[in-house]
Amino acid sequence: MRKYFLRGLLKLASSRVGQRSSIQSLMMNRVSPALFLDTVNSYQRTAAIKAAIELDLFTAIGEGHETSQALALKCGASERGMRILSDYLVVIGFLRKKRGRYGLTIDSAMLLDRRSPGYLADAIEFFLSPMLTYGFSDLTAVVRKGGTLLPEAGTIAPDHQVWVNFARAMAPMSAIPAKKIARLVDKRPAQKLKVLDLAASHGMYGIEIARRNKRAEVVAIDWECVLAVAKENALTAGIDNRYNTIAGSAFEVDYGSDYNLVLLTNFLHHFDMTTCERLLEKVHAALTPDGRAVTVDFVPDASRVSPPGPAAFCMTMLGTTPNGDAYTYDEFKRMLGNAGFMRSELRPLVSNFQQMIITYK
Amino acid sequence: MRKYFLRGLLKLASSRVGQRSSIQSLMMNRVSPALFLDTVNSYQRTAAIKAAIELDLFTAIGEGHETSQALALKCGASERGMRILSDYLVVIGFLRKKRGRYGLTIDSAMLLDRRSPGYLADAIEFFLSPMLTYGFSDLTAVVRKGGTLLPEAGTIAPDHQVWVNFARAMAPMSAIPAKKIARLVDKRPAQKLKVLDLAASHGMYGIEIARRNKRAEVVAIDWECVLAVAKENALTAGIDNRYNTIAGSAFEVDYGSDYNLVLLTNFLHHFDMTTCERLLEKVHAALTPDGRAVTVDFVPDASRVSPPGPAAFCMTMLGTTPNGDAYTYDEFKRMLGNAGFMRSELRPLVSNFQQMIITYK
Secondary structure (H helix, E strand, O other): OHHHHHHHHHHHHHOOHHHHOHHHHHHHHHOOOHHHHHHHOOHHHHHHHHHHHHOOHHHHHHOOOOOHHHHHHHHOOOHHHHHHHHHHHHHOOOEEEEOOEEEEOHHHHHHOOOOOOOOOHHHHHHHOOHHHHHHHOOHHHHHHHOOOOOOOOHHHOOOOOHHHHHHHHHHHHHHHHHHHHHHHHOOOOOOOEEEEEEOOOOOHHHHHHHHHOOOEEEEEEEOHHHHHHHHHHHHHOOOHHHEEEEEOOOOOOOOOOOEEEEEEEOOHHHOOHHHHHHHHHHHHHHEEEEEEEEEEEOOOOOOOOOOHHHHHHHHHHHHHOOOOOOOOHHHHHHHHHHOOOOEEEEEEEEOOOEEEEEEEO | OHHHHHHHHHHHHHOOOOOOOHHHHHHHHHOOOHHHHHHHOOHHHHHHHHHHHHOOHHHHHHOOOOOHHHHHHHHOOOHHHHHHHHHHHHHOOOEEEEOOEEEEOHHHHHHOOOOOOOOOHHHHHHHOOHHHHHHHOOHHHHHHHOOOOOOOOHHHOOOOOHHHHHHHHHHHHHHHHHHHHHHHHOOOOOOOEEEEEEOOOOOHHHHHHHHHOOOEEEEEEEOHHHHHHHHHHHHHOOOHHHEEEEEOOOOOOOOOOOEEEEEEEOOHHHOOHHHHHHHHHHHHHHEEEEEEEEEEEOOOOOOOOOOHHHHHHHHHHHHHOOOOOOOOHHHHHHHHHHOOOOEEEEEEEEOOOEEEEEEEO
16 A cells, blocks of 8 residues: 555656656655765775774774874874764764764774774775675676676685685684584583584684583584684694594585584575585484584575675675575575474574574484 | 773773683673674675666666566566665665565655656766775775875866766756755845856756746856856756856856855865865855855764764765865854854755755855
8 A cells, every 4th residue: 555655656756747746846855865875985984994993993992092183193194084084983883972082882892992802803804805895896797697706606616715814804703603602502511522614714613612522523624725724723722632624625525424513604605505405415414313503694584684784695695606695594494404404493693693503413 | 980881891801811701701792793794895885776776776666676586687687686686775775675575765766766857876977986986995094194095186176077977967966955945045036136156066056046036147166067067957947048157266266246145065065174264255255245155065063973974974075185074063153254254044954964054244
C-alpha cells in the first residue's frame, strides 16, 4: 500500500507536465542530498582513518595531547590539519570533543592507541593494500562481470602475499574471539584434543585452544609463507611443541584423520556453495565420530541486509574474489547438511559482527 | 571525572604487567572493531554509489525492476553483482528491501532516478573527478603540511576546469534552495532589484531571483569558462536579457556599484578569514545603503563537530584548498563585522546541511 502510494507520488513528481506541481515541491523540499554527498565522499573517511593511524594521533591523544595545537606539535603536523582531521574523527565516531579538547572513545583507546595490547591499527596495511583496493577501482565492471577483476583468482590465488599481511595485522584483533571460542568449545581442558586449523593464518584460534588445554595438539594448514607467521605465534605462546603444520591448499592437501575439532575461521566466505560443500565433506571425513567443526564467519540474517557489518562484507567478496559471499545461517546449514553433518548451533562471537557455528558430525 | 576514570582504566588495561587483568578482559570484551573496519572500507561506499549510478540502477528500480534478476537483465550486469550491490545499497541507506524486492527511498527516487527533475547523480563527475580525489591520495602529508598538495592553489586556481563540471552537475541540486532564497530575500518581487552573484557557477541562485522578479537584474562573476554554463541556464530560464556577466576573479574585477543584493553562495569556505574579510569589504562597498549580502554555506555549530554534514565539509577544504574552512556563525559574524557590516540573521536552508546568512549593510 505504502509502496503504491509512494510510486504514485513519484510518478506525479517526475512527470514533466507536473514540473511545478505542489506535490513535487512538497517532496523536493523534504529531500536532502546529505546521504548522497556523504557516501560519494566516503573515500575521505578511509583517507582520514589512514592518516590518523600514520600520524599516530590516537596514541598522542591517549598520552594526554588533547588540543589541536598539542597534537600538531606531538605528531609533527600543522595545527590546521590536526584540527580538521580531529574534528572529522569526532564526526565519524572515533573521538569525543569537549570544550576544545579531544578524547578517545573506549574502542579507539583499546584498538587504535599503540600502547594497548589490543592495538589493531596495523591492519590497514592489509585492508588498504593495493591488492585489495584495486578490486574496487572499477566496481561497475565488477558488477557487470559478477566477480573480481583482480588477476588470476583475486585474493584466493595460491601463496598470495596479501595473507601474510593479514596474518601479521589481524592477530591482535583475533585474540579476544579466539579466547572465547577456546572456552566455548573445550569446556574440560584436561582431555586430549586433536585440532585441525584450516587456513590458519596467524593461527590464533588454534593457539588459544592449545594454550588453555595442555593436552591439545594443533595441525595448521595454510600457504607456506603464511604458516611462518603462525609458527612464530605458536612459539611466542609457548605451544610450538604441540603445533604442526601442513603447507598448501586446504582443498588439496591430505589432512590426516581423527580430529576432535576442525576450525574454519573466516575461510568459507571466499568460495561458492559447491566449493564449500566439497571442502566440508573433506572436513567431515577427517573428524572423529563425536568431532565438531567450528565455523567463524560473517553471517547476515535471512534478509541479507542486516546486521550492517556482516551484510556489507559481501561487497568485499564481490570486489576481491571470483565467487565469495557472506552466507546466511540457513545457507550454512544447507552446505553442512549436504556434506553429511548432523546439526549446528549458532552463537554470537563479536556482537553484531561475527558469529560462530558449532557443527556436530 | 568520567575522563579520569576512563584514563585510569586504560592505563591499567595497557600496562604489560596487567596483560591478563580482568579489567582488560572486561574492556576488550565490549570493544568492537566494527566502526574501524567500516571506516577503513568506506572507499567501497564511494565505489558502490558510483557503480549504481553508472549502471543506472536507481532508474531501473524506479521503473519497476525490483529483483536482482530483473535488475541484472535491465542493467546488463551479472545477477551476483546486482544482488550484492543492491543489498549493500540497502545497508548504506539508499534502497529498501522487502521479501527479496528492492525499492527506492524517497531521497533516491527524487535525486538518483534519472526520470526525476531533481536528478543530481551526475554530480559524481565533479565530486569524484581525479582533480578532487587526488587531494586525498596522501592525507597524512596534507595534514603535516596543513593544506592541499594539489598543484598551484588546488581547486581555487584561476579558470580551473573543475568548476565547469561543478556548474553543470550542481544546477539541479541548487534549484530548491535557490527558489527558497528568492522567496526569502525578495518578498515584494515587483520592486527594482540589482543583484550581484559572486562566483556564480551555474548561476541558479541569481537566476531564480530574476525569474521571480521581472524587474530584477543580475550581474554574475566567475571564470569565463564557467560563465558559459550560467548564461545557458539564464537563457533556458528566459531571463538572459536581464543577465550580465563579468569574467574573472571576484577578488580582482571591478563589481560596479549600487547593488541591492550580493550573493555569496558556497564561495567563502575556499579561503582563510583574512582573505574573506578582504572580499567582504569589497562587497560592502558595492552595496546600496539598504543593501544585503546573502551567504549560503556549510555552517557547523560552535563545537565544529555537528551537524555532521557541515562539520565534515572541512575535510574537503583541507584536501583541496590551501586554507579553506567551514566557518561557524560566530566566525562569519566576526568577518562580516570586520568588513563593516551591521548585523546578520542565520536561517536554515537545507535541513542540517546548508544555512543562509542574511547580512545588512
